[in-house]
Amino acid sequence: MPRIPVAWSRRCTAASAFTLAGLAVLALAGPAAARPTTSPRTDVGCFQDSCLGKDPQAMGCDTDAVTGAWTWTRFGALVELRWSNACQAAWGKISHARPGDWVGVGGPGKTSATWTIQDGYTYGWTNMVRDMSYVDKAYACGFRTALNSACTDSY
Structure with missing residues (x-):
């Protein structure tokens, strides 16, 4: 079985961690984050x-x-x-x-x-x-x- 280069393995691990963190943020934000605002905000x-x-x-x-x-x-x-x-x-x-x-x-x-x-x-x-x-x-x-x-x- 061929060995996976260590540098490649580290990049995959970092990419997986980044993807999982992004999915966690989306899960926490929930569907409300994607819903359009229906009334004006005062900060814009x-x-x-x-x-x-x-x-x-x-x-x-x-x-x-x-x-x-x-x-x-x-x-x-x-x-x-x-x-x-x-x-x-x-x-x-x-x-x-x-x-x-x-x-x-x-x-x-x-x-x-x-x-x-x-x-x-x-x-x-x-x-x-x-x-x-x-x-x-x-x-x-x-x-x-x-x-x-x-x-x-x-x-």
């Missing part, structure tokens, strides 16, 4: 429709944000669809990008928003669109040109 600057077109960081919506979907582009940028339960809003985020690349967020029946990466930066995010249930079919896309793009799945 907007809620649902009032978030439309606003910066998620400036409104405090990034503090509880989760990445609902993500993809890598052919040009090496990471595109994320971010969502805040506290704000009931979504936005697109791009990283590992270069000036001139841009990110957009949209979905059926949603107002869309875009952001172009500025000189000196490799990341950026769009303003928000309303997305109150985390299942409203939002998506985000990253672009270098109209023909060189990639979009996330809807979450």
